[in-house]
Amino acid sequence: MAERDIHPIEAIHALADGRLNAAEREAAERHLETCASCREERDVAAGTVRVVRIAMPDPELPPGLATRLGAALDEIDRAAEPRAGRSWSWLVPLGAALLAVVVLVVLLPFGGDEPPVGERIVASVSSDFAAVQAGSLPLELPEADPAALEAFFVDRGIDFEARVFDLGMMGFNIAGGRVEVLAGRTSALFAYRGPDGVLMVCRMYLGTLEELPEPSRTLEHDGIAFRVYERDGRTMVFWEEGDVVCVLTSDAPAQAVIDLSFAKAVKV
Amino acid sequence: MGGSDDNDRGRFEALAMPLARPLYGFALRLTRRSDDASDLVQETFLRAYRTFASFRPGTNAKAWMFKILHSVHVNEAKRRGRRPATTSIDSAYDDGPMEIADWSGTADILTNPAIDWEGSEVEREVSALPEEFREAVLLVDLGDLTYEEAAEVAGCPVGTIRSRLARARRRLAERLRNVARSRGLVKE
Numbered sequence: 504m505a506e507r508d509i510h511p512i513e514a515i516h517a518l519a520d521g522r523l524n525a526a527e528r529e530a531a532e533r534h535l536e537t538c539a540s541c542r543e544e545r546d547v548a549a550g551t552v553r554v555v556r557i558a559m560p561d562p563e564l565p566p567g568l569a570t571r572l573g574a575a576l577d578e579i580d581r582a583a584e585p586r587a588g589r590s591w592s593w594l595v596p597l598g599a600a601l602l603a604v605v606v607l608v609v610l611l612p613f614g615g616d617e618p619p620v621g622e623r624i625v626a627s628v629s630s631d632f633a634a635v636q637a638g639s640l641p642l643e644l645p646e647a648d649p650a651a652l653e654a655f656f657v658d659r660g661i662d663f664e665a666r667v668f669d670l671g672m673m674g675f676n677i678a679g680g681r682v683e684v685l686a687g688r689t690s691a692l693f694a695y696r697g698p699d700g701v702l703m704v705c706r707m708y709l710g711t712l713e714e715l716p717e718p719s720r721t722l723e724h725d726g727i728a729f730r731v732y733e734r735d736g737r738t739m740v741f742w743e744e745g746d747v748v749c750v751l752t753s754d755a756p757a758q759a760v761i762d763l764s765f766a767k768a769v770k771v
Numbered sequence: 772m773g774g775s776d777d778n779d780r781g782r783f784e785a786l787a788m789p790l791a792r793p794l795y796g797f798a799l800r801l802t803r804r805s806d807d808a809s810d811l812v813q814e815t816f817l818r819a820y821r822t823f824a825s826f827r828p829g830t831n832a833k834a835w836m837f838k839i840l841h842s843v844h845v846n847e848a849k850r851r852g853r854r855p856a857t858t859s860i861d862s863a864y865d866d867g868p869m870e871i872a873d874w875s876g877t878a879d880i881l882t883n884p885a886i887d888w889e890g891s892e893v894e895r896e897v898s899a900l901p902e903e904f905r906e907a908v909l910l911v912d913l914g915d916l917t918y919e920e921a922a923e924v925a926g927c928p929v930g931t932i933r934s935r936l937a938r939a940r941r942r943l944a945e946r947l948r949n950v951a952r953s954r955g956l957v958k959e
Contacts, residue, residue, distance in 0.1 A: 512869040516937040520911070522918055543874045550881025551940045552912045554947055558893035559913060561796040568809050569791060572816050579820055580780060657849045664846045666926075713824065726827065745839055746822045770923070771825070771838055 510534075515541050519548040621715040623686040624708075629734050631683060632704045632752040635694055642679025642694055652680045656691045663747050665691035665707045668767040674698045675763075703753045703763065710748045712741060724765045733757060740764040745771035783823050786832045787816060793833065793914065794840055800909055801844050803898065811847070815840040834920035837910065841924045869937065877944055880951045888947075896946040904939035907932055912940075 511531060517523050518531045535542050618626070634640035644655050649667035656665040659682040667677070680693035690708035697703055718730035718741075732739040738757040741750045742764060749768070753760045794815060798808035818839050819826075826835055880886065897908055903925070910921035911932070918936075922929040 510871045513933050513937045516940060517933055540871045543878060546878035547874045547881060547944045548940050550878050551944045551947065554881050554888050554893060555897065555908065555912050558888040558890045561792040562799060564791055564795055565805055565809055568812065571813055572791065575813055575817050576780065576820055579817065664842050743825055745842060746818050
């Protein structure tokens, strides 16, 4: 029997933290009754935590940081309310002529025909899947592992965490990735090949679920909201991880795409 | 989503502002630079505010914001080429079974209220831990997150956090014991 089995060191530390369940606690306490070394280990664990907590209080905020935080939030608020009354007031001094120009620009037909951004995202995710499948959207780094692909995205300027899932256990291997614009946003695109050559494409970009159109289905799993779109024989499952939106797309059976999404989504 | 709703802003500030100090402490101990830590906290606030709608009331806001901060930090480190692209589930530091150690007198040192530990020396010893170990200590022992929350922040299984924590504390206890002895706080 290995040494760690004889002396359950990790469990002793968890016991010192009060973070064992009843069965584990009972087993650890039973061990402690006869093991002086582990009793000492428990006391050392508790003592170490004590010293760290006493000697390392949260530092004071640097002068000005609290103000900076408030100002940064103000900036977001200002950006979020372009149609508030006070935002229009700056136009007044520019006169009626400039306002007329603005009105004309707003009324120009070229802006009115464009679908909402959410609709464009869903449509592009679907059509890009078809392009990857057809080979017209070539992938780089074929047969890379997740770490190599994540490094590739960083090198290519993806400035958010593009977490490349390891789906090897589910029979899906990485087929490659690329950086691709999605409705005007930079996105990480990576593809997997699964059993019988099934293609699964993952996309990540900065955004929210709220901006997407009405889905075919809305699901929830482990406290995470999923939006499912079924179009042109493809299933797209969207979810949020912090400020990153992830979407898995495939022409595999819808439930398979949903199950993979449930398996890989992480609550942030 | 953060935005123009005054109620959202108020609710966000009520939730987030009391966390500014712990967030800054976590950031400072990750980056080791005050300027970088301030930037990291600011970016964390911005992202948290933008995604405030995704925060579930009743869950631990501290864990949520620590997760965002950690994610921003890892991405920034990756961008600068300072850290591997992924956090390994089983790092080199986690290898091998832990053997029973001779802790004679160590618990007495660590629990002795008469010993006045200097913050700078404890900070230095924590800072000297391998990054993944240091994170575990910062998240659980200082941040007071549960093992599950710490695992979510660090992006690893709960068992890995538990292992890292035990190994980190053992290294730290040994170092602190040496500090106490070198300062003549305990007799050999």
